[in-house]
Amino acid sequence: MPVEEFVAGWISGALGLVLGHPFDTVKLLGFFKGMSFPIASIAVVNSVLFGVYSNTLLLLTATSHQERRAQPPSYTHIFLAGCTGGFLQAYCLAPFDLIKVRLQNQTEPVAQPGSPPPQYQGPMHCAASIFREEGYRGLFRGAWALMLRDTPTVGIYFITYEGLCRQYTPEGQNPSSATVLVAGGFAGIASWVAATPLDVIKSRMQMDGLRRRVYQGVLDCMMSSVRQEGLGVFFRGVTINSARAFPVNAVTFLSYEYLLRWWG
Numbered sequence: 001m002p003v004e005e006f007v008a009g010w011i012s013g014a015l016g017l018v019l020g021h022p023f024d025t026v027k028l029l030g031f032f033k034g035m036s037f038p039i040a041s042i043a044v045v046n047s048v049l050f051g052v053y054s055n056t057l058l059l060l061t062a063t064s065h066q067e068r069r070a071q072p073p074s075y076t077h078i079f080l081a082g083c084t085g086g087f088l089q090a091y092c093l094a095p096f097d098l099i100k101v102r103l104q105n106q107t108e109p110v111a112q113p114g115s116p117p118p119q120y121q122g123p124m125h126c127a128a129s130i131f132r133e134e135g136y137r138g139l140f141r142g143a144w145a146l147m148l149r150d151t152p153t154v155g156i157y158f159i160t161y162e163g164l165c166r167q168y169t170p171e172g173q174n175p176s177s178a179t180v181l182v183a184g185g186f187a188g189i190a191s192w193v194a195a196t197p198l199d200v201i202k203s204r205m206q207m208d209g210l211r212r213r214v215y216q217g218v219l220d221c222m223m224s225s226v227r228q229e230g231l232g233v234f235f236r237g238v239t240i241n242s243a244r245a246f247p248v249n250a251v252t253f254l255s256y257e258y259l260l261r262w263w264g
């Protein structure tokens with residue numbers, strides 16, 4: 001199994017994240033100190049995303065990353081490989097994402113004298129507390145919503161990227177840096193716009209379980225959110241998600257493409 005794609009995904013994910021970090025922190029108006037935890041987690045997750053995508057495409061089309069410029073795979077194959085990558089990365093992402101959401105939602109970033117300390121002191125402490133209080137399965141709270149969010153939207157991610165690259169690149173050639181940046185940026189936006197409704201639901205389910213359980217499942221969470229807040233609830237955060245998605249994914253795809261060309 002070719003491993004370059006895993007390594008390229010690893011590095012490019014970390015680079016993209018450095019750019020996205022400020023946006024991520026504003027997103028929930030929370031506080032997420034330190035970048036080592038997000039860098040480590042996105043590196044693992046992005047490596048699974050790109051590694052699985054590329055290797056699924058290899059299985060489906062029998063062409064390696066290098067051969068794909070000369071023999072472009074069909075959009076159906078790209079979509080299926082993307083969905084597979086999205087599905088598996090969601091599983092790896094679930095515990096990291098849960099920890100991120102729980103930490104971002106802590107309201108007391110600075111301890112006031114006399115006030116109780118924040119519930120979670122950092123990522124490791126958060127993981128240990130969830131494990132202790134909510135069990136192993138607690139670490140995967142919201143994972144189902146995350147898989148529903150990422151399976152089709154990672155398909156959309158790669159279709160948009162490939163589609164735009166092909167549109168602006170002469171046949172058989174590698175796309176230029178500018179094309180990769182723009183196609184990567186728009187791939188990020190398209191997939192995040194599509195992912196936002198389930199992203200809202202996912203985060204609510206991840207916060208659930210801290211106090212008494214409110215939601216019965218994904219559908220129940222959707223229904224009660226719509227009932228209380230209207231359909232607009234599904235677009236909450238779509239602007240900030242898109243603003244973050246462009247630079248993050250432009251840099252992710254640029255570094256991914258260049259690392260593979262460099263090694264290839």
Ligand SMILES: C[N+](C)(C)CCCC[C@H](N)C(=O)O
Nearest residue numbers: 150153154157191192195248
């Ligand atoms: C599928 N979904 C849109 C959720 C994410 C796809 C892009 C992944 C990238 N690491 C990022 O964080 O933007």
